[in-house]
Amino acid sequence: MSEIIKVKSLLSRVEVKEWKSVFAGIVFAFLWSSASTATKIGLVSAQPFVISIFRFLIAGSIMLFVSHIVLGNRMPVKREWIQISIYGFLNITFYLGLYVIAMQQVSAGLGSLAVATNPVFIAMMSAFWFSHRIKFKNILSLLLCFMGVVMAAYPLLQNSYATPFGIIVLLISMIAYSLGTIYYSRVNWNGLNILTINGWQTILGGVFLLPALCATYESDKNNFDTSFWTSVCWLAIPVSIGAVQLWLYLLKSNPIKASYWLFLCPIFGFLIAHFIMKEPITFYTVFGVILVISGLYIVQKKSKS
Template sequence: MIKEKRLSILAESKELKIILAGIVFSFLWASASTATKIGLHSAQPFVISIFRFIIAGSIMLVVSHLIMVKRLPQKKEWIKISIYGLLNITFYLGLYVIAMQKVSAGLGSLAVATNPVFIVLISAVWLSHKINFKNIISLLLCLTGVFLAAYPLLQSSFATPSGILILIVSMVAYSLGTIYYSTQEWNGLHILTINGWQTIIGAVFLLPVLGLTYESDKNTFNADFWFSTTWLAIAVSIGAVQFWLYLLRINPVKAAYWLFLCPIFGFLIAFFVVDEPLTLYTLFGVILVIVGLYISIYSKKLKKQIRRSSI
């Protein structure tokens, strides 16, 4: 009787820990859009990106190589990490920060949550995975939800058509990076090592663009700038990812369901922090995205992709 009670308490404690981790992950992941918007008040997009990536990458590499004493990448692994960094950092986050100049923080968070759908569809083309009716319906629901939520924002200058297009292209870049990562053999290379180096290398690829676009009078390194870059680097690039990895180790399929909370947190954070509007369009748009994600994530074909897309 006592043993069963102890087991029950342990099970409840573990479940509570998982729920807490899921809520914290969703909040941190969703906060990236608003943090980016705050930073854009003080600096150019690529200035924010470079500082974010250097801070996050350096911390991860210090932990990986100096504290955990993990090995360095070898030979062809550098090429793989460079390609991954190009897709996942240079293109995805480079385009994302540009898009955030043109769309609302809430909409940016909503779009990020649609990544699993794009992963399924690109897998069908790249890896010759069979695409089914569920995948098509899921994509249509998610895209409809994004555009529905965007409709009032377009009217009130909180979003532009070009911004939405850039945002979608950035989501495709992320999905390509995720699939590329999942198809490579990493020979036991630690995930912090891969993530740290791909972040640094992705930042290096952005340096020429920064050099061509930099205007000193548009950059003020004030409190807003440092809050934004530090939050994006530590809370999002490191913190949110670590909570995600914890959830994946427990149950990869159930972990993906926490993505459902991201659009909700994203719009709420944007509403309270940067005064972005909440309307019925927002509500119905979020509902459509959540339904689309549920259909997509419930598909067996996505389970393997979710398990692999951990960084």
């Protein structure tokens, strides 16, 4: 009888863990895909680099306060500062700096769709970088995702919801993010806490962006109104902190299953943009999302085998 009770208790704990993962995955996908719409709202009131600097300052300060003051984690030392600086330049300055520029000229839904293609870029770039053989599945997944983005963008280009320049900058920003991810995964962090790494790379990435802000700043184009602060606070706290921590939780629980939650991002992204920004959802949108999800499924299926 005691063995039966133990088995039931174990099954109950497993079930609770599964439900936690499902809840975390859904919330992650919603928060991650909401970044595009939040950015579009902020751009109504301020220049892109102004939004970015405030976002990074708030998010980085909160993470460092929790990491060093609340949790008492150690500071980075010696070479770790260089590693964090490189990661911050790729993941914050380059990626998010270009991303916020692109969002001036593409729809929020399209921005979410492009972000969801990152696993494909990472898989392809890893193969090139480390001289791995590129399989047919990798090429097929990249083609499907590319076709999906083009398909979803087609009616948006016609209706001024996107420009070719915006799409190009958006894709370059995805490449920058993929480079940052690969770099992060290959570096030895010597047990440095993830919150410390994220906090300092966010702050340093913002510092590296300051010259661009100074060169482009125009005071009459920035209104620090409700829309601005709503956008910045949402991007800083729920997205930069909340979504990232949920993603790390999902990766720790099951890296393969975690990647599948990216499939929800394009769906949530277009729905959020439709209801908040009144962006259109057409046959092209639906078919483009299906192509991207198919491409993501192929590359994730490959990683499982």
